[in-house]
Amino acid sequence: MKKLKSILSSMLAMSVLLSGCIKDNVNESIGTLNPEISLYTLRSLYKNADLQLNESSLQGAQYIKAVVVSRVENKNLPENTLAVQNIWRNQRRGILVEVPNASEFKFGDSVQINISGSKLIKKDGLLVLSVDNNQLLKVYSSGNNIAPLPVAVSSLKSKFDEFESTYIDITADVEPEPAAGTALKGDKILMDGDKNEITLHTQDNATFAGQSIAPSASFRGIAFKEGEKLQVRMQSYADMAYASGKLYTGWPETFDAVDASVKGSYDMKDKNVVSFPTGQWYLYQAILGNTAGRDRIVSGKNAIRMQQNLNVDGYVQMNFDVPNGASKVTIWYGSYWTDRSSTFKLEYSTDNGKTWTQTGESISDAHTTTESMNSKQAVFLMNIQGAVRFRVTKLGLGTSNNVINNGRLGLDDIAIYKSY
Incomplete structure (x- = not known):
């Protein structure tokens, strides 16, 4: 009898526990459909034929939320056409929206667009959302800062x-x-x-x-x-x-002309200088990485990968000059795989590498490949006349901890532009 009571008590406790779980998850499987649809999903509905949007084709969705990224007042899109975009699960997507009067909407407006009754069509190869009434678009915030x-x-x-x-x-x-x-x-x-x-x-x-x-x-x-x-x-x-000014001929340096094995260790002592089409580069605490999905390969097969957790600076350094000054340098960068961010700076020398001077601000916002496979681009402006060389210096901040980020850094496609 005691055993039976124990079993019944256990069953009752389990029943209460399961009841609580069901109550906490009401409508998980039979609840109302989400009335909002992302542009990523909306675009996927188009199947090479005009599509009338309704409750059935939208699977219960009614509207999209997006931000306006066009300036209709400057007249460089088709008449009464807006460009809007949004982000869903790190997927940025955009679409053109045809409306009766686009002048009511400004760059940086966040809008809710009631799309039931509208159409998805193709015009000159572009997907367009055709909306026949301005009242279906509601601005709920304005003046948002949108970076390209x-x-x-x-x-x-x-x-x-x-x-x-x-x-x-x-x-x-x-x-x-x-x-x-x-x-x-x-x-x-x-x-x-x-x-x-x-x-x-x-x-x-x-x-x-x-x-x-x-x-x-x-x-x-x-x-x-x-x-x-x-x-x-x-x-x-x-x-x-x-x-x-224009990009120097033969640039950007993509680091693809040699096999990655030529620089497979971060510090190869007397073999840290590698010859590329632009010239000889000193790669200290840096290797040529070619791991897809982890290294920051913008073009070709290789990218630079710089070591983590060091107390000494690492360098990706030109051992040669470009002759006609510089007005701009661009660098694609990001963290290697899931590593923490790090800090790097751009330096230049006009005395054959004897002394180096920083140009621009240090950069510390490298992101992981899980955040985005698209690398960021650093742009440095300057007005340097005459022969000049550059180097990327990764700061030796020490081992990463609660206050220090010093993961592996990925670089690719370094470009130098003539004075202007």
Whole structure:
């Protein structure tokens, strides 16, 4: 009898426990559907034919929330067209939205768009959300600061769907080099150091169409296309950022010309100098890494990986000069795999490497590959005349702890631009 009572007591306790669990998770499997849909999911609904959006096709969803990243007042998108974007599970996606009167919406507006009754259509190769009533868009905050996403031209071309209609940042030269005072209007070819091309398009009636274009810059704008022609469409003249002279021939240095095994140890004593197409580089506490998904490979097969937890500085250093000064240096970077961030700085020397001077601010925001496989781009502006060389110095902050971050650092595609 005691045994039976014990069993009954245990069953009763289990019943109470399970009841509590069920109550805490009410509607987990039979609850109401989420009324909000992400742009990532919305875009996936389109199957190469116009799609009428309704409760059935949206699986119960009713609206999207996104931020406006276009400036309709500057007239460099089709008339009454907005570009909006949002982020879902680290997936940034954008879409063009056709509305009766786009002038009601400003760059940085956060909007809720009731999409039931609207259509998904394709126009000139771009996915468009067609909304027939401005009242279906509600602005719930304004003036948000939206930073463009730096994207390599090669990445934009190979994965355009991921960036379509989003606000991006492309660092490239204008080819051929424009004469002083050349206007932005029309099509200009942007080319990176690996000869990848994309078109910078400025409509003739854009408010900044008559402004002059620089030989090289970070061109910010909406990732756009007409048919198969990929474009960047600036949204203001300020979107031509970090104007500079042209990229030196043979740059960026991609560190791909030699096998990774040539520099497979962080400190190889008398073998830390490696010859690349740009010249000889001193790689101290740095190796050539080629592990996909972990090393920060922006192009090619190799990237630089710098050691962690050291008390001494590490260097990726030019042992040679570029002859015609420098107006800009760009570097792609991020943490190696899941490592902590670290701190690095850019230094230059105008006396053949005898003394070094820091330019710009130190950088400490390297991110893991789990946060994003897209590397960040550091841009350093300067006005250096004459022969100059550069090095990246990773600070020897010691072992990582509660207050120190000193993980492995990934670098790739270091580019130098002539004085301007």
